[in-house]
Structures are given as structure tokens and as C-alpha cells.
Amino acid sequence: METAEILNLLQTKFPQAVKSTSTSFGLDVVEIEKDYLLPVMEFLKGKPQYYAMLLDLTCVDYLGEEPRFEMVYHLFSLSSNRRLRVKARVSEKDLRIASLTPLWKNANWLEREVYDLFGVEFVGHPDMRRIFMYDGFEGHPLRKDYPLRLRQPRIKFRK
């Protein structure tokens, strides 16, 4: 099945979910409402679309725009050798999005990374903790309003 067909099917199946579809540098992009993330991903992962692999998961901070954060998912289908980008906007006021851990196991660490660096919370994540920064670190370093050279006090030894 061609990607265009899959996206059409997605649009008919979830009419409220799909906001727009486009191509960017040869890669198909679909923008969805964040509330529908989990069913849409489940649909894309299942047969016959079979985007079996979650290649990448990250976030972009568009400071000054509303909604401010954009979650970016890259899916890969081994059977048809295609990549797909799924994007969903998350507002700063309600900084939560569904976790993909029920579908993909690597989402666990990837979502912890986004939580650590951007502060997006993932609903349904089994172990929502920082992954790179230490406990006691304040703020989320990859946000645009976090200064590049901000120093934080050293943490005390653990008892």
C-alpha cells in the first residue's frame, strides 16, 4: 500500500484526529491532534500498514507559539521500507501526552529523555524520571528559555 493510501485511510478512520498531511524533503508528514495519538499509532503499527519500528521520538520547543511544544515521532516500516513522521502539538498549559510504552519498548527511555529535557509529561509511562540530568536538577535544559550557560548549585551527597 502506498503512503498516500495509508494517510487517506487514516483520515477516513480518524476524521477528527488528522490535522494535515504534507511532504517534507521526501518524507511524508502527518500532523495529528494529541488526544488521538495512541489510537493513531496503534493503527499505524498494526497490519497492513505495519510501521513496526519507532525510529525516533523527540520534541521541539517553539517558544512564543501556541501550542508551544511539538512532539515528533519517526516511524519505520521494515516490510515496505518506508519512513513516516507523525507530529502532534502540545500546549504549555496542559503539558501532557499519551505514552507510547504500551506499543514500543524503546519509548520508555525516549520519553524519559523528552521529559528530562523538555518537561513534557507522558500519561501512562511506568517510570517517569529524569534520565540524563541528576535528581535535584531544576528546569528543562532543551527549552528555548533555558540559558545556555546557566549554572546550578552542586547537589549534596546522598545519605
Added chain:
Amino acid sequence: MATRIEREARPESMLLNMGPSHPAMHGTIRIMLELDGERILNSEVEVGYLHRGFEKTCEHRTYFNLLPYTDRLNYVSPLINNLGYVMTVEKMLGVEVPRRAQLIRVLMSELSRISDHLTCLAAMAMECGAFTVFLYKIKAREFIWDVVERTTGARMTTSYIRIGGVKADLHPDYQSALEKAIKETRGVLKDVHGLLDKNKIFLNRTRDIAVIKPEEAINFGWTGPCLRSTGVYYDVRKAHPYLVYDELAFEVPLGERGDNFDRYMVRMLEMEQSLRIIEQVMAELPASPPELMAEGIEPAEAIKQSRRKRVEKPIKLSPNLEGTEKRVYPEIMANAPGYVPPPKEDVYTSIEGLISHFKFFMKGHGIRPPKGEVYFAVEGGNGELGYYIVSDGTDKPYRLHLRAPCFHIVSALEFLIKGHMVADVIPTFGSLNMIGGELDR
């Protein structure tokens, strides 16, 4: 704050810390084990000891300036990291790279792949007690790095592959060094096959240990040799060919069981395929590379002359590292003014060259890709090395994200070692080839 395993551990079991500073933990990573005797009931992997804020730093550097940071990601195969970043930006700019530069890029990335696999397997074998293998492999790696060093001037932090091409042409005598490296590596591979393939101690520690099924590996987002060891045919060089890989003949070795031994074997066989690629590329690159020093007047004399009138004669400059030679420039750098720095001869001797030099390096000028987002991936030593760049039209990336293959692979470590012995952690961890710089970014 208590870690997860401290909260969840049974009161009668023992907690053991492996790392962050442990000889077998390449780089720094901490594995906390919950043990019943020697059996691992549960574990928790803690990463982030090498987090340097690569992505944050890149947002504050120009596209040209952030290249050296990519060397420090996977520091055993820096040239592939350069390549991945550079090709992502080129995809945004739409730059066409000359064929000679493409061939040099393939040559360099395959040399890096071999050095990556050699380092991984050397460490893995040493930790299993095969110290001879370690020495042999490190010896072979030295010969490979000789080739890299001659051309790029550095062993690890190369910054050699540039947007639009490569920094300098190959060393005039690269072929003899490369032939030696190929011969030595082949010899070492043969020796290592002999030493390890049927070695009872090695087999006992690797065969059927930390087995992963193909579906599980895909679910964890594994790519590269680790995924191929489970029998899944996926190689970015074959699936999404870049550079001249579609014209080269090479095979993708696959494993069957997805255990430690298969991961070792796939890497061994891949190195042989990489050597095959290198030989094909070497045959196509001109047998007599350009002379090291071009005929012409001395650079100092040329600058002196240029104060009075335009210099017409060619200038004596090395195509190799000390400067650029205009004559070989079209072969190693794309003809894309504004995206590649102008040749040094022009910069020092003509006003137009100086202007284009300033236009390239000045703040707010230089490389400014169009607005948009791009994802591009190359086959790194560990698997799919992808860059996701968001451009807002300025000279700095708005967001740069690295898809580190290692991150996905190490996230499966807890799953892999569950139920095995403490001693099995070492070969399992070794076979995954965790690289701190890439994992923690």
C-alpha cells in the same frame, strides 16, 4: 532519592552496583543488579554520566561551526558521525557532491566502521579473557588509523567531512598505507576467527546468552549489527542508499539466534564486507593521486604580489591539510558558492575571495538552509545514525536531534540480562557496543 530498584527490590535479595566506574563499563554507565546468589532477578541501567548537552550546544552554533562536536559522539567512528550530519545539511541545501568526494567519503566511513567493530570486539574478547585477541585487533586498528591520520591529520577528532565535500584530498601515498591496513586487517580477522570461533570458553560465555527475538529487537528499535544478528535484513546502506553505495557490491551478513555470539559473528563478517567495499573504491579512485605540492610560486610571495596586482600564476600550496589547492577543489568540494568556504588562494590574493570568505564566516551569514525539517540517516557503526534538524532560516539550527542507535540498544539491556548470571553481563554488554558519547550526547 531512591532509585527504582532500591524501592522494588525484595528484602532478601542482594543489590550490587556495577559501574559507573568499572573496567568493563566502557565509558561510564551504571548497572544496578538485584541478585539471588549469582542470578540476576532484576536490574536497572542508569545513563547520563557523559551528558554534555550536545543538542543544546548545537542550537547555539552555526551549521559550519558545530561540525567538530559531531566527532565527539561516537568517538570510535567519528567520520561516520561527520558524514551523517553533513549529509543532512546537504539534503536541506540540495548540494550535489563531486564523485571523487563521494568515493572518499565511502572509503572513510568504511574504515571507521572497521575500527568501530574492531574496538567493540576487542573489548568484548578481552573481558571474556581472550587478551591476545584484544592485542591483535588493536594492532589492526592502528594500521587503519594510520590511513585516516595521513589524510585527515587526526586519529579521532577528524572533522574531515565537510558540507559540500571533504576537507582535503587524499594523501598522495594513501594507497600503500591502505593496502597495508587491508592486508593486516585480513590477517587479524583470520587469526581471530581461528582463536574464537570454536573456542570452548568463548562459546560458553556467548552462545545462547542474552538471546533476543527479531520481534523484540524491532520493538526496542534496534538497528545495525545487533538487529541483523537476529536475522532481520535491514541496513541503511541497502534500504536507503546514499553516496555511491548502490553501485558497490557487498553483502549484509545476518545472524540466526540473536545471542552474543551472533552479534560477534555479524560484526566479524561485516568487517570483511567493508574491506571489499574499500577495495572497490580504491580501484576507482585514480591510481596516481594529485601531487602533494602544486607547482607555482610560494604562498608568501603570492600574498606580497597580490598587494600590487592580481596574481595570475598558480600558487604552491598543499592540497593536503595545510591549505587547499584550487586545482583539486572542484574534485573534492561542491561548486556551491555560499555553502562551502572559498579556496584559500583566492582568499589571500583577491578581494572577491576575501569578500566571499567573510560572507561565509560572518555572524548571521554563511550557510542558511531553507525553513523546514529534515531527517536523514546513515548506517553508523551501531546502526541507523539519524539526524533530525529543524531550520528556521537562520544560520543556526533551531533544533538538532540525534537518533543515537546505541540509546535504543542499551535500553534493552535490562531485558537481556534478566535471569542470567552476573558474569554474563560482561560479554552481553560488550557485544552491544555501548559508546558513551553517542548514548548520552
